[in-house]
Amino acid sequence: MRPLDGYFFGDYFIGQKFVHATPRTITTGDTALYQALTGSRNPLHCSEPYAQSLGYPTSPVDDLLVFHIAFGKTVADVSYNAVANLGYADCRFVRPVFAGDTIRAETEIIGLHKNSSGKTGVVYVRSDAFNQDDQLVLTWARWVMVHCQAVSAPTNAQTDPLRVPQFAAFVAPDQLSVPACMQRSSLAAGVTGSAHFWEDIPLEVPIRHPAGMTIDETDHTLATKLYQNTARVHFDAQHMAGSRFGRRLVYGGQVISVCRALSYDGLENALSVAAINAGAHTNPTFAGDTLYAVSTPVAKWPLSQHIGALRVRLAGYKNVDPNTGAFASATDAQTVLDLDYTILMQRQA
């Protein structure tokens, strides 16, 4: 049984499996809160008639909200004592989730690497999320830096073979799931705010999204509590006052969601997220930081007559607006997100 103070690096071994606690039913209360917390305007998720015009029975839950809730389930077993969430890979959104569905998650330890300091190690995991019918809705790999051990105790990791898994640079197009229902929207192109479709997006041309969004302390703590993410770095100001940051850290997933929401202006006809190919939180974000986003499409594949996939590099910045001259002298410390993800997009009629 999980120790009350969570697992440490020495507690993990390759092949170890966790069935995470507390399945979670998602409601329209959650989706409204998600919108209030991120400013999302993706019409697939906020307009039932638009979702229906695409063939969905009703609006699916935002993929990133599903991700955060599923991710939240894994924290108690995987990253309760994490120093940092280092990266994501091979994340695939397999099946849409609707209000009323219940999500549960399982995880397998797929890699371990002890850092030379001996104080921390990197734990690689594969997590799967299922709905109430035991259908896979989402699968992802991530790796986190974890403290080795609070106190002296047998550490499996020292005797077990260590292994660093390799991941493909991106999810191949034939592995992307297009919801079976997805057809061309019968609604006017302008309903989404743009007549620019999949064919109209040039590759390697950065889209500097115009808006910025400041994150306040309550924004990110409400979000992580909603996601039932219990990583104490987000919640416990007393504890964090003694950390090297001196204060609470914004959950990286919230940074992803805000940057994705900002990217609506310029990618209005994006539909769902099909994959997260790779991702890293390059710097911490704190309450009071203002986030900006730049999307750079890097590849595109037609998936069906009506739907194309667009692989995008989504960069997040704090406190420097990419639309201003100051951006030219932005420092590395001002980048907060480097996300490589693949979205589905409507094709031209």
Add this chain to the structure above:
Amino acid sequence: MRPLDGYFFGDYFIGQKFVHATPRTITTGDTALYQALTGSRNPLHCSEPYAQSLGYPTSPVDDLLVFHIAFGKTVADVSYNAVANLGYADCRFVRPVFAGDTIRAETEIIGLHKNSSGKTGVVYVRSDAFNQDDQLVLTWARWVMVHCQAVSAPTNAQTDPLRVPQFAAFVAPDQLSVPACMQRSSLAAGVTGSAHFWEDIPLEVPIRHPAGMTIDETDHTLATKLYQNTARVHFDAQHMAGSRFGRRLVYGGQVISVCRALSYDGLENALSVAAINAGAHTNPTFAGDTLYAVSTPVAKWPLSQHIGALRVRLAGYKNVDPNTGAFASATDAQTVLDLDYTILMQRQA
């Protein structure tokens, strides 16, 4: 297509029409958030049995929430580069909205006036909001001050005829919509907190509402994100640090909603909002300000056997309690809202 950095004064011409993006389905998640953000206690909106006792199938969505969501749709096209939201007129709530309904909005430019500075102009618009059955639910006029142009470019406004539209001082009683279902509540008078009905409210006697409510930074930003209002003055602290305010501005609509919520104590039998006759945000509100409200009924008209209309002047103040002696020396800078609106109210049995 809308430029990513929004329209400027020179981009508008009289008669120009906009179909705004992203229809929005309203859920009980939105109504719960609205209540948490405003402290609203209007029983029509928070008690399904009370709404049903009045003849509604269920609780209608708070009129001001509908207004904010419809208003939010117009921001990207109308007031993205607004310096200030100057006023409202002839706003009529035509049809109730229920959870599950989807709201979309359209706008026509009805007036233009270039300020003598040449740097800004005033844009007058008429906006209409429709439900998923294309029924008009709400129509309003407003005018905003907009920057003339970011860069040199052809400015239609310089050659087109300018025109300042005139509005009636208030919406005439025969233009007010009473929901067809509306009947006398079969419930005890006390269910609303008061046995004072339409006949019992004296004109020209100010009602100093007893409570005050402090607005924090997250309150108003959650609200505007929920409303998908993208005016950057509300969201981007980094940008606003360089403005004359030095910080984010609270969305004026949130001030209206909080003052309306405060007015419950003293106007407990108010039902829905039938019209906003005129309105101005007389001073900016910032996070940390505490709002107080005074309602002065100025006219009343019987509309049916059971329902009367009450025209009310709702004044909002910041950081000075109208119930204290200090109020006598309140300065003009402490008024934040001057709203002239008409509410429906139950008549005596």
Add this chain to the structure above:
Amino acid sequence: MRPLDGYFFGDYFIGQKFVHATPRTITTGDTALYQALTGSRNPLHCSEPYAQSLGYPTSPVDDLLVFHIAFGKTVADVSYNAVANLGYADCRFVRPVFAGDTIRAETEIIGLHKNSSGKTGVVYVRSDAFNQDDQLVLTWARWVMVHCQAVSAPTNAQTDPLRVPQFAAFVAPDQLSVPACMQRSSLAAGVTGSAHFWEDIPLEVPIRHPAGMTIDETDHTLATKLYQNTARVHFDAQHMAGSRFGRRLVYGGQVISVCRALSYDGLENALSVAAINAGAHTNPTFAGDTLYAVSTPVAKWPLSQHIGALRVRLAGYKNVDPNTGAFASATDAQTVLDLDYTILMQRQA
């Protein structure tokens, strides 16, 4: 009719009854917000399949959310001018509440005690909450310190007999309600995060819950607005700047909810709250405080073949982590909650 500035001590008499205003329909919007505001992970309330496996038709609303909403109804009549909420007793959760139910509340004055200063008195009340079918869902006693009178006026309390009611130390097991539907969950034990059931919890052994949660200003004000609790000490920073606290007070009920949510880690198989035996807010909590919780089970009774009752002393602390050495020198001023309550818990198979 209730005066706009609320009742004072002199306005109350024993036997006086209040039917509180504005019945309130609870939705999944409310439950999502409650989760975001407290970080609750109790699977009964967040997982519909888990609730159904226990025999419920769907997830019941968290008992404490029901309590806060019912409590909120009573504030305008009972504690609008309260100096402090002194204590709770004999609170029994009689019937589950589901999204869609509407809650109303009534109160009877059951005791009065004038303080020797003559400036304040203690008002003892019994409040009952009912659903839309007039079924009792919740009943509780509480006592509050109230200002005697704002201005000179007849004070009933001076002539009426005063009386201090006595309460049993705890709700007897035969007075606890077990929802008729409640059966053993057919789901695997691990779904809740622990295989520790009612039999496995030792008495008198403190459970130091591992996490802490910082409360920010917007957290508690969103909560009290959601609960329609209008006690001005929570909302009006301008008013509170002149109080001995100098700032807004966190609603004590929010402290209870956060501590209860923190207690999930260690009491994972707790189901609903059956009773609050006694409770006191031993010190005020302010925005910025980080809360920690320790549960000490003090008694247990089997209630059915599948369900047992556990009486628990839930202690809340601010800014001192019970899992650290610093806790040994925690001062009385750092305790914020002393709650004696009884929860239902699954028994071993």
